[in-house]
Amino acid sequence: MAIAADAQRVRKEPAPGMVEKRGRNLWLTHALMILGVLVVFFPIWLAFVASTVTQQEIARAPMPLLPGDRFFENYARALFAGVNVPVATMLLNSLVMAVGIAVGKIVISLLSAFAIVYFRFPGRSVFFWLIFLTLMLPVEVRIVPTFEVVAGFGMLNSYSGLIFPLIASATATFLFRQFFLTVPDELAEAARVDGARPMRFFIDILLPMSRTNIAALFVILFIYGWNQYLWPLLITTDPEMNTIVMGIKQMFPSGDDVADWPVIMATSILAMIPPVIVVISMQKLFIRGLVDSEK
Amino acid sequence: MATVDLDDVRKRFGSTEVIHGVSTAIEDGEFIVIVGPSGCGKSTLLRMVAGLESVSQGEIRIDGKRVNEVEPMDRDIAMVFQNYALYPHMSVRQNMGYGLKIAGLPKNAIEEKVQDAARLLQLDQLLDRRPKQLSGGQRQRVAMGRAIVREPSVFLFDEPLSNLDAKLRVQMRVEIKELQAKLGITSLYVTHDQVEAMTMADRMIVMNAGIAEQIGSPLDVYERPDTLFAAQFIGSPSMNILPATLASNSLRIGSIELGKRGLPDGTVHLGIRPEHVVIASDGPLSLTVHLAEPLGANTLLHGKLDESGETFTAAISGVYRVNGPGETIRLAVDDAHVHLFDSDTGRRIV
Numbered sequence: 001m002a003i004a005a006d007a008q009r010v011r012k013e014p015a016p017g018m019v020e021k022r023g024r025n026l027w028l029t030h031a032l033m034i035l036g037v038l039v040v041f042f043p044i045w046l047a048f049v050a051s052t053v054t055q056q057e058i059a060r061a062p063m064p065l066l067p068g069d070r071f072f073e074n075y076a077r078a079l080f081a082g083v084n085v086p087v088a089t090m091l092l093n094s095l096v097m098a099v100g101i102a103v104g105k106i107v108i109s110l111l112s113a114f115a116i117v118y119f120r121f122p123g124r125s126v127f128f129w130l131i132f133l134t135l136m137l138p139v140e141v142r143i144v145p146t147f148e149v150v151a152g153f154g155m156l157n158s159y160s161g162l163i164f165p166l167i168a169s170a171t172a173t174f175l176f177r178q179f180f181l182t183v184p185d186e187l188a189e190a191a192r193v194d195g196a197r198p199m200r201f202f203i204d205i206l207l208p209m210s211r212t213n214i215a216a217l218f219v220i221l222f223i224y225g226w227n228q229y230l231w232p233l234l235i236t237t238d239p240e241m242n243t244i245v246m247g248i249k250q251m252f253p254s255g256d257d258v259a260d261w262p263v264i265m266a267t268s269i270l271a272m273i274p275p276v277i278v279v280i281s282m283q284k285l286f287i288r289g290l291v292d293s294e295k
Numbered sequence: 296m297a298t299v300d301l302d303d304v305r306k307r308f309g310s311t312e313v314i315h316g317v318s319t320a321i322e323d324g325e326f327i328v329i330v331g332p333s334g335c336g337k338s339t340l341l342r343m344v345a346g347l348e349s350v351s352q353g354e355i356r357i358d359g360k361r362v363n364e365v366e367p368m369d370r371d372i373a374m375v376f377q378n379y380a381l382y383p384h385m386s387v388r389q390n391m392g393y394g395l396k397i398a399g400l401p402k403n404a405i406e407e408k409v410q411d412a413a414r415l416l417q418l419d420q421l422l423d424r425r426p427k428q429l430s431g432g433q434r435q436r437v438a439m440g441r442a443i444v445r446e447p448s449v450f451l452f453d454e455p456l457s458n459l460d461a462k463l464r465v466q467m468r469v470e471i472k473e474l475q476a477k478l479g480i481t482s483l484y485v486t487h488d489q490v491e492a493m494t495m496a497d498r499m500i501v502m503n504a505g506i507a508e509q510i511g512s513p514l515d516v517y518e519r520p521d522t523l524f525a526a527q528f529i530g531s532p533s534m535n536i537l538p539a540t541l542a543s544n545s546l547r548i549g550s551i552e553l554g555k556r557g558l559p560d561g562t563v564h565l566g567i568r569p570e571h572v573v574i575a576s577d578g579p580l581s582l583t584v585h586l587a588e589p590l591g592a593n594t595l596l597h598g599k600l601d602e603s604g605e606t607f608t609a610a611i612s613g614v615y616r617v618n619g620p621g622e623t624i625r626l627a628v629d630d631a632h633v634h635l636f637d638s639d640t641g642r643r644i645v
């Protein structure tokens with residue numbers, strides 16, 4: 001019934017874009033999109049193929065385009081032996097750093113946004129703008145003084161050195177502030193009448209209400225932390241503390257030695273897996289956090 | 296159970312004073328309605344009683360004890376907010392029990408109280424729902440339930456019905472009033488709707504621009520408004536106000552004499568409610584009708600007085616058929632129901 005009515009409407013006044021989409025253009029759009037995906041995916045495929053063959057096969061032109069039979073050997077070699085240090089160690093370092101940065105950033109920015117929105121203290125807007133200003137100072141800009149400080153504290157080659165300098169986040173503070181501003185005042189007042197002290201209100205009411213935002217930010221910040229390159233490169237001289245993203249670069253030999261391509265490629269593939277897992281496992285919450293403001 | 300005393304309560308935001316000294320004594324179990332137009336300071340006054348706003352000057356006492364400096368949770372009050380303020384991520388059960396949970400009651404005691412309140416409000420079937428899954432009226436009930444479970448000594452309501460449709464509003468109005476009577480808990484209820492005020496209040500506080508114009512029972516205020524504002528705000532359609540003069544003991548509108556008064560000469564505002572005029576061929580007032588609104592039980596005739604050009608509304612009981620617009624009718628005034636107000640201060644003259 002409804003379908004018939006719809007069909008009639010379409011026949012009576014066909015929307016201009018609609019008829020075309022039904023025909024060849026639909027196929028064209030799909031073909032283009034598939035082509036785009038292939039273009040993006042091709043280098044990853046090459047890396048994967050290279051990680052499953054022998055060094056000789058890679059060196060011989062033309063490069064193989066189908067996976068070889070060395071998958072387990074190459075990956076085992078990468079994970080447990082590596083070039084300078086086992087990739088498993090680098091993966092662990094990266095994981096600690098990325099989770100540390102993401103969790104730290106979220107905790108700190110939740111608390112500072114809570115303070116800025118819900119408490120009237122002297123210099124409230126000054127503090128907000130100070131935080132906001134730091135948006136203009138990414139790691140790269142303040143890297144020398146930050147290095148000085150971290151070195152002074154003896155935090156080179158340590159997890160705290162990797163994590164703490166990157167933990168302050170104006171972006172996340174700003175996002176949480178905007179979210180808190182949309183939470184009706186009445187809710188805070190109701191909680192106050194119910195007897196909730198400020199931290200209780202924060203934990204019982206605000207945190208659960210922010211969970212989709214927190215999830216979305218976690219994904220973004222995890223990837224941000226995972227992809228840090230310059231900072232770990234600077235402060236980790238001990239290969240045991242290398243993170244994977246910078247570690248890949250360290251695997252290239254400096255002299256005339258030949259690069260161990262299968263292991264490097266296996267490492268690259270391994271480096272991609274954790275962010276992909278995080279994105280996929282938190283996809284639902286992530287999308288909700290970005291599109292709807294469930295209040 | 297508690298009394299609430301307001302003693303010259305004032306509120307300033309920065310340098311602007313928005314509540315100019317309100318005093319009243321509310322008895323145990325009384326239902327007090329604070330009524331007035333939007334922006335007159337009703338919510339501010341209520342929030343001061345709740346402890347959500349500080350008191351700039353004066354004193355608020357609950358059960359005889361000064362509470363100016365007491366946190367809301369320690370005042371033994373419960374508040375129902377205009378937009379319900381339900382916690383969106385909690386079920387109805389959790390919403391209602393949250394205050395008790397914070398107070399540290401054991402789980403089974405909380406559950407018991409929540410169940411009791413839910414039965415009272417017919418929410419038993421909805422306890423596991425989220426606020427999002429409820430209709431407006433149901434959310435309203437949950438907000439009430441949250442207030443009830445705490446067994447407070449004072450209920451505070453800030454326009455709790457203003458987000459409901461007209462029919463539901465009438466129904467909830469009755470429910471709230473019945474519930475309050477049953478529980479006998481002292482209540483302060485804020486509304487801008489004079490019908491709510493008239494129907495629910497034991498006593499009402501008519502507020503205007505931060506001043507309590509009149510405090511009294513609905514019928515007292517209706518029959519003997521203290522000020523021009525109270526006279527016009529309470530009653531629908533509102534009271535007709537006409538400029539009048541007193542000269543050598545006679546009360547006149549223009550050249551028409553309306554009666555004798557033993558009052559000093561001068562100009563006054565004369566108030567007459569629409570229902571206190573009757574059609575009479577020898578009546579002193581002549582009204583040119585522009586619009587007739589037949590309501591069944593009575594008919595509202597809107598028009599202008601021929602003598603002074605003032606707009607005037609008459610409520611004629613029963614059905615009255617007008618012979619087209621522009622018809623002129625003569626009206627007699629019931630002298631016992633004429634109100635006189637000072638033309639400068641707006642206060643009632645005797």
Ligand SMILES: Nc1ncnc2c1ncn2[C@@H]1O[C@H](COP(=O)(O)OP(=O)(O)O)[C@@H](O)[C@H]1O
Nearest residue numbers: 308309313331332333334335336337338339340
């Ligand atoms: N936090 C505030 N800061 C400044 N002025 C306020 C504040 N809250 C209310 N007011 C002012 O106080 C007056 C009374 O407000 P309110 O009590 O909300 O009125 P009502 O509830 O009767 O509509 C209004 O003029 C309003 O602008």
Ligand SMILES: [Mg+2]
Nearest residue numbers: 337338339454
């Ligand atoms: Mg209000």
